[in-house]
Amino acid sequence: MRARWPAVAIVEMSDDMEAFKSMVRELLAVSPETAIAGAYRPNTFAPQKWEQAAQGAIFVEGLRVGVRDFLRRPVSTADLRQLLDRSVTPPSRAAKTSGVTISFISNKGGVGKSTLAVNVATRLAQHHPGEVLLIDASLQMGVCATMLELKPTTTLLDTIRERHRLDSTLIRQLATPHACGLDLLAAPPDALSATEIDDELLTRVLNLARRTYEYVIVDTFPMFDRIVMSVTDAADLSYIVLDNVVPTVLSIVQLMSLLDDVGYPTERRRVAVNRFLRVPGNPSLDDIRHTLQHSVDHVLPFDKRAITAANLGRPFALSRSRWSGVEKGLKGIVREIEERQGQGSHAESNGRSNGIVDTQAEAEFSDE
Known part of the structure; x- marks a missing residue:
């Protein structure tokens, strides 16, 4: 993330929301302009937790830490295209510099x-x-x-x-x-x-x-x-x-x-x-x-x-x-x-990438 500054990063959501949120915080600390999207399967979450999450409270938790969008898996071409249209930085926009x-x-x-x-x-x-x-x-x-x-x-x-x-x-x-x-x-x-x-x-x-x-x-x-x-x-x-x-x-x-x-x-x-x-x-x-x-x-x-x-x-x-x-x-x-x-x-100096990084919530950025 630090080397490429991707426009979009798709992060796999697990039933451990704390690990997911920690992951998002770390990615945004490294590349704050990257749009983070959470990819989920409805059966990933414990049934009782999903059913009790009134009006998408689980997604609200993600939005509070900086997630911009969510993708239901399997991801359709239309949903992915919409995500990219909303998130990819236009080439004319200069990337934020860092120290x-x-x-x-x-x-x-x-x-x-x-x-x-x-x-x-x-x-x-x-x-x-x-x-x-x-x-x-x-x-x-x-x-x-x-x-x-x-x-x-x-x-x-x-x-x-x-x-x-x-x-x-x-x-x-x-x-x-x-x-x-x-x-x-x-x-x-x-x-x-x-x-x-x-x-x-x-x-x-x-x-x-x-x-x-x-x-x-x-x-x-x-x-x-x-x-x-x-x-x-x-x-x-x-x-x-x-x-x-x-x-x-x-x-x-x-x-x-x-x-x-x-x-x-x-x-x-x-x-x-x-x-x-x-x-x-x-x-x-x-x-x-x-x-x-x-x-x-x-x-x-x-x-x-x-x-x-x-x-x-x-x-x-x-x-x-x-x-x-x-x-x-x-x-x-x-x-x-x-x-x-x-x-x-x-x-x-390596240039900013407009690609997508697909990663897991259990990756090395999490406290675990």
Whole structure:
């Protein structure tokens, strides 16, 4: 759904209306302009339930969650044609744009990945106040709130617990605002509660976030697991962060191999060398390019003031006049992200399909 934005989706109705409604909510969160039609057989529903549903109360439940039409099976050609005539978007109508999702990943801790994510989000928020959401998906060891000197009363965990009524308004209410103009969905308060969040639930939040904000920046835990895979799958660009130390470079070689194995497109990867030091024994930029077999897209030199800024909870992006090489590197990343937003997300660039998606209520979007 996210990749194709179909004009019509036909969803099979079962006798479990809660599963059906959950399915519809998830599809509309991903592609709100899609017309959802429920396909049913009268004998699908329990007889007593069907007989007691005065004036189509079952269908009313569907309409309340966003179903536009219903098709009785077997579907006639006339009914299907009428559905398409009512629902298919005319070619002249422009599709609604969505925001871009940007992830910062690494399989090595201590390279400044979170610092970079926070400062990129901060600078974007200065350019686009109110349109930047920073999500701390480092679920067990999130530090974004500390780096922004925020004490959130709600976190990413609350969006998961409120997923059945989560919409654009609620996600903004649950996010913690920062004075620079960004909103933060902080990591869960402790490692135990973080276990409530899985990759499917996080994907739901990411899909809604990109419909609510122009820019969604996601920090991740330094380990390639199902959570990070779900983030990279949703991301338009993933910045692979490392420093120029031999063990880190070799670990990134392994990460690149993993990304190849899962089919993550190379055109959506960016390599960012952070805290770069020109000292004897450390790999040069040419060494890194040769070892990774990938370009070095961004370089941010080491500057101890960036560490001081992180300790104080004041991102160095707020003091642009004082940062020379770091400022140049930050500008390059921010400019690239803004250009990506101007081009549209990877979902939009694939074009919108006017086809039909036929699916089941028991599919992976349901809580079950």
